[in-house]
Amino acid sequence: MEKYELQKLRDLPIEGVAERLGLRVSRHKCLCPFHDDHHASMSFKVSRNTFRCFVCGESGGPIDLVMKYLRKNFLDATKWLADENNIILQTSSHRPHPSALTPQSSFDASRYERFFERPWLNDEARRFLFDERRIDPRVVRWCRLTSWKDKQGVPWLQTPYYDCEGKLVGVQNRNLVKGALPRFRFPQGAECGIYNLPVLNLLKPGDELYITEGCSDCWAMLSAGHKAIAIPSATLLTKKDVEILSTLHSQLNLACIPTTTHLANGCSCN
């Protein structure tokens, strides 16, 4: 794992991580899960992004909290945190070969384009999209969602990312086995920033545009007849993505679904 990725995990707001774990944080305090606590002995220091229990002495940062609470080792805790926050961890198998001269090899769209020419959904993908998420089949076709199985027989949902001009810029693979980690995989160099950018070409003056977190919420909004794009998580947005969003913000009647991400980004929509 790269250093900067670890830093991303360490920078995840400690109170948010605690809440994801199911702890109830109020006024920077919560009941300590590591001893029989009745007085909210655990406190959070936002400035240092740490927790500490004044009774049992447990303390640390976001990764420590996950390790201790879920009884995971360091690596599994980082995977859990990354997955919960849609952060992509570069594993050694995804790292560019040292012989590659370019510092960051780019996404080879020609390798993937053909998968989306004739999208095909296996049983697991159908169950996920139609039974669990109740996605409209027309949305599935518009988004050109397809599926495949790897050598181990693991079913994956494959989601293409296009830019505003309809050029394939990235692919997201979602593991359809419940609870499997990592949940998401991305090919080398995939730019999976803002999702469903081609919809911007369909926007008419006065239209509302919804911004969701993650693809599945975006499909749900589209299924409900809205126009929507998705962002993966605030930390993943590139400079280019941020520019697109701020241009949209000034041009459109944006309807943000109020999530912590938007608030954290200083979005004035509510």
Ligand SMILES: [Zn+2]
């Ligand atoms: Zn304690």
